[in-house]
Amino acid sequence: MSALDIIGVRKRYGTVDTLKGIDLSLDSGEFLVLLGPSGCGKSTLLNIIAGLAEPTGGDVRIDDRSVVGVHPKDRDIAMVFQSYALYPNMSVERNIGFGLEMRKVPAAERAEAVKTAAKILQIENLLERRPSELSGGQRQRVAIGRALVRNPQVFLFDEPLSNLDAKLRMEMRTELKRLHQMLGTTVVYVTHDQIEAMTLATRIAVMRNGQIEQLATPAEIYERPTTLYVAGFVGSPSMNMLDAHIADGVARIDSSDVVIPLPYETSAKGRPDQKLVLGIRPESLRLASDGEAPAFEANVEVVELTGPELVISATVGQQRITASLSPKSDIQAGTRRRFALDADALHIFDKETEKRL
Amino acid sequence: MSSSWINTRAWLLMLPLLIVMVAVIGWPLIDTVRLSFTDAKLVGTSGNFVGFDNYLKMLSNSGFQRAFLTTTWFAVISVTAEMVVGVAAALLLNQQFYGRTVLRALMILPWALPTVVNATLWRLIYNPEYGALNAALTQIGLLDAYRSWLGEPGTALAALILADTWKNFPLVALIALAALQAVPRDITSAAMVDGAGAWSRFRFVILPYLAGPLMVALVLRTIEAFKVFDIIWVMTRGGPANSTRTLSILVYQEAFSFQRAGSGASLALMVTLMVTVLAAIYATVIRKTAGAN
Numbered sequence: 001m002s003a004l005d006i007i008g009v010r011k012r013y014g015t016v017d018t019l020k021g022i023d024l025s026l027d028s029g030e031f032l033v034l035l036g037p038s039g040c041g042k043s044t045l046l047n048i049i050a051g052l053a054e055p056t057g058g059d060v061r062i063d064d065r066s067v068v069g070v071h072p073k074d075r076d077i078a079m080v081f082q083s084y085a086l087y088p089n090m091s092v093e094r095n096i097g098f099g100l101e102m103r104k105v106p107a108a109e110r111a112e113a114v115k116t117a118a119k120i121l122q123i124e125n126l127l128e129r130r131p132s133e134l135s136g137g138q139r140q141r142v143a144i145g146r147a148l149v150r151n152p153q154v155f156l157f158d159e160p161l162s163n164l165d166a167k168l169r170m171e172m173r174t175e176l177k178r179l180h181q182m183l184g185t186t187v188v189y190v191t192h193d194q195i196e197a198m199t200l201a202t203r204i205a206v207m208r209n210g211q212i213e214q215l216a217t218p219a220e221i222y223e224r225p226t227t228l229y230v231a232g233f234v235g236s237p238s239m240n241m242l243d244a245h246i247a248d249g250v251a252r253i254d255s256s257d258v259v260i261p262l263p264y265e266t267s268a269k270g271r272p273d274q275k276l277v278l279g280i281r282p283e284s285l286r287l288a289s290d291g292e293a294p295a296f297e298a299n300v301e302v303v304e305l306t307g308p309e310l311v312i313s314a315t316v317g318q319q320r321i322t323a324s325l326s327p328k329s330d331i332q333a334g335t336r337r338r339f340a341l342d343a344d345a346l347h348i349f350d351k352e353t354e355k356r357l
Numbered sequence: 358m359s360s361s362w363i364n365t366r367a368w369l370l371m372l373p374l375l376i377v378m379v380a381v382i383g384w385p386l387i388d389t390v391r392l393s394f395t396d397a398k399l400v401g402t403s404g405n406f407v408g409f410d411n412y413l414k415m416l417s418n419s420g421f422q423r424a425f426l427t428t429t430w431f432a433v434i435s436v437t438a439e440m441v442v443g444v445a446a447a448l449l450l451n452q453q454f455y456g457r458t459v460l461r462a463l464m465i466l467p468w469a470l471p472t473v474v475n476a477t478l479w480r481l482i483y484n485p486e487y488g489a490l491n492a493a494l495t496q497i498g499l500l501d502a503y504r505s506w507l508g509e510p511g512t513a514l515a516a517l518i519l520a521d522t523w524k525n526f527p528l529v530a531l532i533a534l535a536a537l538q539a540v541p542r543d544i545t546s547a548a549m550v551d552g553a554g555a556w557s558r559f560r561f562v563i564l565p566y567l568a569g570p571l572m573v574a575l576v577l578r579t580i581e582a583f584k585v586f587d588i589i590w591v592m593t594r595g596g597p598a599n600s601t602r603t604l605s606i607l608v609y610q611e612a613f614s615f616q617r618a619g620s621g622a623s624l625a626l627m628v629t630l631m632v633t634v635l636a637a638i639y640a641t642v643i644r645k646t647a648g649a650n
Contacts, residue, residue, distance in 0.1 A: 052546050073552035085543035089565035098561070102552035146551070 009058035036207035078147035256317025279347030288340035443529025
């Protein structure tokens with residue numbers, strides 16, 4: 001049974017359409033990440049689910065009950081905010097228990113629930129403190145505890161890790177994943193960080209300009225992005241996008257003499273001279289051994305060792321490509337080298353429609 | 358540069374101001390203290406030294422005791438009303454609605470008007486023959502016949518308190534509004550999701566943000582209300598039957614109407630002392646609240 005259904009949700013602020021018709025269905029226990037740059041409408045969608053904003057059109061159903069017009073407190077949701085939104089005048093204990101206090105849960109029961117949540121989050125020793133006496137990571141745990149203690153149908157997270165420093169962010173990411181695996185809760189999580197999305201989600205909705213560009217599992221988003229936008233948004237370093245066109249059944253990379261064979265379906269469907277964008281993930285490139293094909297030559301310009309990998313910047317004709325190689329690769333800047341790729345590592349997009357072919 | 362020269366230069370730079378302050382505040386204050394121990398008249402004799410006579414007479418004088426009670430009553434009721442109405446107005450003006458900016462600007466008007474203008478307006482409203490209050494109350498049937506609101510000892514002080522509240526609530530509202538705008542949106546959203554109704558959100562989440570700034574408003578308004586003179590002088594001159602005679606009015610009458618400079622001075626110093634005590638209490642409270650946060 002689906003825990004959350006979003007049906008044709010639209011939102012208009014003045015003359016601006018922030019959401020242009022969103023359809024989503026979330027099974028119980030799923031971890032859905034809304035991924036996109038700022039201004040894509042992901043936070044608006046989250047606020048609409050929470051009841052902090054009302055949709056201009058469409059329906060939101062939680063546990064198969066329409067919640068449009070229902071007060072946030074009656075929606076059976078809990079929310080974790082980017083700024084943590086802890087009540088500064090209350091102790092950690094009261095912060096966590098406030099939702100229960102407002103719902104008139106008896107004090108003893110409340111204390112028990114707070115204790116359990118604090119134990120799960122390892123903040124039992126902080127219960128007496130005020131938020132101002134906590135570090136960023138501790139505040140975040142308290143904010144999560146406040147949501148946890150309510151045991152709602154759906155958890156909503158609004159960029160919860162973006163105020164933390166890089167190391168803490170990684171720790172909390174793992175912590176969130178652990179919590180989700182342990183509790184099996186249904187989560188909608190907003191972020192602009194593709195690593196967070198890839199690591200946490202059971203499904204990702206990549207959003208752009210108030211629409212869902214692609215809704216799929218992290219693996220599918222990574223391996224089969226359906227549009228150029230999704231291809232460029234997910235992956236680090238981001239995917240190489242080479243302008244090319246179809247000539248004699250193969251792809252010829254613009255401003256170079258490099259040709260790359262196309263899969264039969266693509267070349268059969270393609271028009272002669274059709275403009276393409278060839279997407280190649282940096283990590284699917286490798287140094288070619290003698291006679292290996294498909295392969296192409298490139299001028300190596302910069303070699304950077306990041307530790308686990310060697311990042312190469314090179315040019316093919318006028319176009320720039322990046323390759324992530326093994327750190328032990330024997331390669332120097334200023335040389336000309338051949339790079340090989342597997343045929344199935346090629347993502348082919350139509351340049352005009354920006355859609356996958 | 359040596360530190361002694363920096364010190365000297367600092368004093369030199371402050372010297373003109375110090376001279377002015379001593380001339381217009383220091384000297385008159387000292388002379389008032391001297392006067393309060395004499396039986397000096399405003400004109401004529403420079404008076405004889407009478408020791409604590411003025412103070413002792415004053416404390417046992419029923420006029421003084423009554424003025425003290427009137428002042429306290431005026432200050433407590435009007436400041437309380439200003440705080441409540443001011444915060445309510447701020448909460449209202451913090452909502453999103455069409456015409457909010459215009460309303461915010463309009464709200465400041467009573468406070469921005471000179472007290473004399475404000476007091477004159479209220480005298481017109483309270484006028485026993487053609488006042489708007491009488492007209493309104495009789496028309497909606499709450500009143501049988503026109504009354505002289507400022508002419509009856511039973512209603513004059515209440516009428517003054519209403520006028521003073523009207524004039525001064527915008528200051529409280531302005532301070533509260535500024536504080537409200539500092540309440541993070543996420544916090545009130547979180548409280549909504551947590552299930553807090555409007556009253557709980559105000560009581561548990563918003564009010565703690567307002568406490569500090571409101572304390573400042575409370576201090577300012579209490580001290581001012583305790584010293585109140587102008588609005589009463591314009592509207593009732595302390596009457597009828599001394600029912601609105603506050604300490605400041607009493608000081609004025611004693612020193613200038615009855616021309617008893619000596620006892621007027623002792624009265625004025627008493628008021629100063631009371632206000633100083635109030636200010637000291639508040640300063641302590643504010644330091645404690647600031648420390649608690």
